[in-house]
Amino acid sequence: MSRRTLLRGLGGAAALTATAACGVPAAYVEPGRRSGRDLSARDRVLDFANWPLYIDTDDDTSKRPTLDAFAERTGISVRYTEEINDNDEFFGKVSPALMNHQETGRDLIVVSDWMAARFVRLGWVQEMDRSRQPNITRHLDPQLRGPAFDEGRLHSVPWQSGITGIAYNRRKLGREIRSTTDLWAGDLRGRVTLLSGLDESFALLMQGNGVDVTRWTGDDFHALCEQVEGLVRRRHIRRFTGNDYIKDLSTGDVLACQAYSGDVIQLQADNPDIEFVVPEEGAELWAESLMIPNLASHKANAEALVDYYYEPEVAAELAAWVNYVCPVPAARDVLADSGDEELAGLAEDPLIFPDDAMRRRLAIARDITSEERAEFARRWNSIVGL
Known part of the structure; x- marks a missing residue:
């Protein structure tokens, strides 16, 4: 574990x-x-x-x-x-x-x-x-x-340190995932999970929208919320998870998800079909x-x-x-x-030791300020609870 x-x-x-x-x-x-x-x-x-x-x-x-x-x-x-x-x-x-x-x-x-x-x-x-x-x-x-x-x-x-990126089962999905936007493809409807924690989830999703997460704005955040809320209502997102995404991915109930790099290394020891992706648009280094x-x-x-x-x-x-x-x-x-x-x-x-090509796609996100946190947490948690 x-x-x-x-x-x-x-x-x-x-x-x-x-x-x-x-x-x-x-x-x-x-x-x-x-x-x-x-x-x-x-x-x-x-x-x-x-x-x-x-x-x-x-x-x-x-x-x-x-x-x-x-x-x-x-x-x-x-x-x-x-x-x-x-x-x-x-x-x-x-x-x-x-x-x-x-x-x-x-x-x-x-x-x-x-x-x-x-x-x-x-x-x-x-x-x-x-x-x-x-x-x-x-x-x-x-x-x-x-x-x-x-x-x-x-x-x-x-x-x-670690990376928040995308994990997926390449054999069961039958294709590669290279971009965060690939998560929204029709063949993944109902087979995708996102992280429930606001701080753990928002940066990668913003990067998928082309946002520079070192200087993101409130408008960027609310645009992301609109996007995710629509995906939830269309039942594209199966659910929001803590670290229990590991079980969903291992059993095949989920084909792709937000994931942490360290978890995937350990999953790969038992299931070499599991891949971890730093998307083309970038991923969060934390x-x-x-x-x-x-x-x-x-x-x-x-x-x-x-x-x-x-x-x-x-x-x-x-x-x-x-x-x-x-x-x-x-x-x-x-x-x-x-x-x-x-x-x-x-x-x-x-x-464990990112190469130069991977490092160029990694960014440390600007933190949510104390003035933003209460409003943003309420908005995000209302979506997670849908």
Whole structure:
């Protein structure tokens, strides 16, 4: 089971509900109030909250080799928890502490880029000290260095990256899919699914309409909604899914769908008829990023761990296990020169290390702003519920 088979939030509505339930509106924290007393030198430990199934494990899953190697090298033990199952749910869990200027009990977290944008806007995460992180400076994928929500990547560092594109069963469909517009062909009526989450779905669909998603507008969004609403009413779209599209695609109930690159790599191991496409018009490149919450007690230890995962050898070990787009391109050479046929094959997989031709079709979408989110989430969710 891949990490992304877990259910994800719809993006926005649940977070607003969770925040309102606390009785306190989301509150911006000024830069001077974000750091706390750093106990890293005294306490050789850090608390790291991540998603399930998102780190390398040994065969019986009782150990995590890269984390164990970090502890052995540095003397810093990592209290690792797999508590993040949904972006909005996690936001609701930590927001009371952050908005009230209290510790969260976590030194390092991983959230999707659209949620990372919210944390940055609210001032709920600290800048990292890049003088302590030479590997990030040297090895971070240039295409991931400057997201609009975090200029210069001062507050966030990609843990893993990925592509939202199209997956389809080539044998059962009997033809290739090359374009997002190919999803709307008559022979796919009732056999297509789209992702239900607003943040997960809109960019690819806009790219199919020729929109530059780095600078899309409200008019672009509403035009897309009109298009999708019409497809739903004509019963062309079978349904909207979370990560359960994997089952539909595997059984053949669906012939084509929006999909994540990492899921498809794992599906292909059991079904080589499954193809993943970066459409001609482009696809969305996204990341899930490491961040240090305000008042974290072990900031320097967290910064050391983040930099450790940007050593090409460590990044290669992690990439070989999770099968998402590796944010450390230099890890490709490590796998290619490993002497292991299977690992060398991963080095040639463009869904882990995109080639130049694929990269030219990838874009990081402009985030939905806080002013847009409530309106856009209502509009999208009304379509998903039709």
